[in-house]
Amino acid sequence: MYKLDNLKKSIRKGQVYRREDLAKSSKSIDRDLAILVQEGSLKKLAQGLYYAPKKTVFGDSVPEDKDVIKKYLKGDDFLITSPNYYNSIGLGTTQLYNSKSIYNHKKHEDVKLGNKVYQFRRKSKFPKQLSSEYLVIDLLNNLKSLEEDEQTLLHNLKSKVQQFNKELLKKNADRYGSIKAKKIINELV
Numbered sequence: 001m002y003k004l005d006n007l008k009k010s011i012r013k014g015q016v017y018r019r020e021d022l023a024k025s026s027k028s029i030d031r032d033l034a035i036l037v038q039e040g041s042l043k044k045l046a047q048g049l050y051y052a053p054k055k056t057v058f059g060d061s062v063p064e065d066k067d068v069i070k071k072y073l074k075g076d077d078f079l080i081t082s083p084n085y086y087n088s089i090g091l092g093t094t095q096l097y098n099s100k101s102i103y104n105h106k107k108h109e110d111v112k113l114g115n116k117v118y119q120f121r122r123k124s125k126f127p128k129q130l131s132s133e134y135l136v137i138d139l140l141n142n143l144k145s146l147e148e149d150e151q152t153l154l155h156n157l158k159s160k161v162q163q164f165n166k167e168l169l170k171k172n173a174d175r176y177g178s179i180k181a182k183k184i185i186n187e188l189v
Contacts, residue, residue, distance in 0.1 A: 007032050008041065011052045016063050016071040019048040045114040046072070068113050069102055078104040079126045083146060086139045089132050090163070091156045093139070095147045125176055133168040140173075140181035154184065161188045 010025040011017070023029040033050065036042040042050045043060070049072060053060035070076050083097040101119045108122040127134050136157065143150050161169075166189045173185035 004032050004035060007036070011036075011041065013052050013054045014061065014063065016045070016049070016051045016067045017042075018071055018074075019050070022050070043114070046112065049113065051114075062114065065100065065116075065118075069118065072111070072113060073102075073104055073106055078102050079128070079130070081130065081135075081138060083142065085130065085135055086146075089135050089139070090160060091136075091139065091153055093146070093148050093153065127172075127176070131168065131172075133164055133172045134176065136164060136169060137172045137177045137181050137185070140184055141176075141178045143180075157184075158188060 004026075007022060007025045007029075010022065019029065019033065022033065026032045033042065037044055037050070040060075041052065043053055044050055045068060049068075051063045051068070053062070055061075065080055069078055069080065080100055080102055082100045083093070083095070086093040099117075099119055101121050103121055103123040103126040105122060105124075107120040110117055110119050112118075139146070139153070143153065146153070169185055170189050173182045177185065
């Protein structure tokens, strides 16, 4: 049990770990991980991916999406987005979606991590942070996959384009937009 205590000391509540991160503190890492998962000190997200839950009055807390994805991708070069974010730009989207897309340079697949499924989408370019102008371009790029009426959204964008920074809209369209998105923005700006 002494060796297991060394491993327990290296684990911080609320943190996400890869198996190789914890292997430095144990000579029998697979056995020790199985024991820690069984006793609840660690929770398994996926093969080789774990987190140490924090206890709250509502039960065990789950890690932040960004922390899970950062460990999964072994880096922080990604952008989390969702069709739900389009609701914040005021173009009339009201649907709620049960999906998150992770724009990155490495993976293009749907992956279940814990009890969530993430849609990893390989993109050549994406911004470091979301902005309203980028969300407009992302909405236009994904127009066909949305449940809302396409013509209504385009009409709302036309009437509300003044609310956005036109220069940033144009830059985002040029940098990240599909051909259709670029054409729509060029007509509006």
